[in-house]
């Protein structure tokens with residue numbers, strides 16, 4: 001891998017948000033980073049300064065000699081840098097124009113505009129981080145709760161990487177031993193070999209099973225829980241959204257059919273990120289606009305990880321409530337009886353035999369809200385044992401590959417049971433090793449790598 005480094009262009013990008021700010025950073029990485037920066041700056045000779053030092057100077061247009069900005073320049077020499085290449089960071093005055101000018105003269109001198117995520121991609125290709133750590137860099141940026149942030153930091157620290165590396169190492173050792181036994185069948189080693197293989201397969205299987213248990217919680221923290229608030233018109237869906245989000249996001253009125261479009265709002269519930277979706281009241285209507293809203297509500301209902309079905313406790317249950325109760329029966333849901341501050345027209349038992357899934361609240365009095373929060377916590381985060389080393393699966397890619405690895409181990413064990421020749425069993429074990437390697441990126445196809453980094457921010 002390291003031999004590729006010299007072939008890389010020197011890349012440049014603005015690494016801070018585009019817009020007005022106090023200071024912006026233009027980042028350069030590659031073999032030419034220092035000489036390129038030297039050509040467009042006055043002050044010290046950057047190739048001569050010590051690594052990890054910062055210097056005052058001006059950026060000038062080499063052609064017109066015009067001063068473009070007054071800057072601070074950080075010099076970080078390979079290999080102890082973010083990309084493991086020479087890195088120069090030019091701290092400009094935060095205006096969009098000043099920053100763009102600096103980027104433009106660097107491009108003019110032969111730097112190439114970095115692709116999204118290309119700095120991090122280089123950190124990966126040059127072996128500083130693995131694919132799970134690269135993924136966590138993006139997760140860090142997007143984290144919306146402290147818990148999500150902590151989880152990403154742990155993965156950035158290599159928790160998942162190390163666990164997978166260990167499993168791969170153990171598999172590799174067994175495969176090597178199998179080879180030896182096949183090449184030197186001095187004794188009756190066949191039995192010994194199968195015993196060794198099956199023991200290792202079972203061990204790894206157990207550890208993968210443990211790891212897979214972290215997937216639900218890990219993915220919810222990472223990606224948020226898509227939570228649809230549904231119910232017939234005027235039951236208090238928008239009021240509930242506002243209470244959960246702790247802000248007046250959706251319009252609330254006593255007119256049935258107030259919410260017509262889908263309203264999305266983030267809420268932090270005990271550190272669990274919820275992507276709340278408030279919808280138009282679902283019912284039969286002839287109103288053209290409302291009808292579209294109701295159709296959208298039905299779609300959101302389908303897509304939700306969690307459904308909050310809201311009922312109005314002050315009015316008798318009707319046909320529309322019953323239809324929704326049935327429609328959502330197979331989904332993960334919490335039934336919410338709202339308007340407890342008014343006289344009640346029915347009891348929780350009338351709605352569901354399972355009293356646990358029914359919560360009584362008053363959105364206006366803000367009563368019972370913590371019960372909803374606790375219920376969500378229980379439904380999605382109960383009884384999950386964190387791995388000792390904090391390794392957690394955080395996305396569908398990781399989960400999918402681990403499931404494949406688990407299947408390969410199953411094949412190993414069935415193969416042994418059915419008396420399959422050792423070299424065939426070996427193939428299944430090797431498959432498992434490869435699938436684990438795809439998680440960390442050691443055996444990942446190029447297209448996957450390209451696709452993964454393309455989702456990153458420019459300048460990261």
Ligand SMILES: Nc1nc2c(c(=O)[nH]1)N(C=O)[C@@H](CNc1ccc(C(=O)N[C@@H](CCC(=O)O)C(=O)O)cc1)CN2
Nearest residue numbers: 015025027074076079080081082083084089128137460
């Ligand atoms: N100005 C600036 N701030 C930044 C970054 C950056 O690139 N530039 N980072 C970018 O995301 C983050 C910091 N992440 C970094 C991770 C590793 C290394 C690095 O140089 N690692 C080397 C040497 C470590 C050491 O000196 O001990 C290594 O691991 O070999 C640098 C930054 C957040 N803040």
Ligand SMILES: Nc1nc2c(ncn2[C@@H]2O[C@H](COP(=O)(O)OP(=O)(O)OP(=O)(O)O)[C@@H](O)[C@H]2O)c(=O)[nH]1
Nearest residue numbers: 233234235236237238239254257258259281363364
């Ligand atoms: N008494 C009482 N009124 C409530 C409560 N929650 C909401 N309301 C009232 O019920 C009416 C409808 O509330 P919304 O939150 O707009 O209801 P919705 O379900 O979003 O309605 P649509 O968007 O029309 O489907 C408003 O007048 C609210 O003030 C509650 O807990 N108690």
Ligand SMILES: [Mg+2]
Nearest residue numbers: 237238258259
């Ligand atoms: Mg509404």
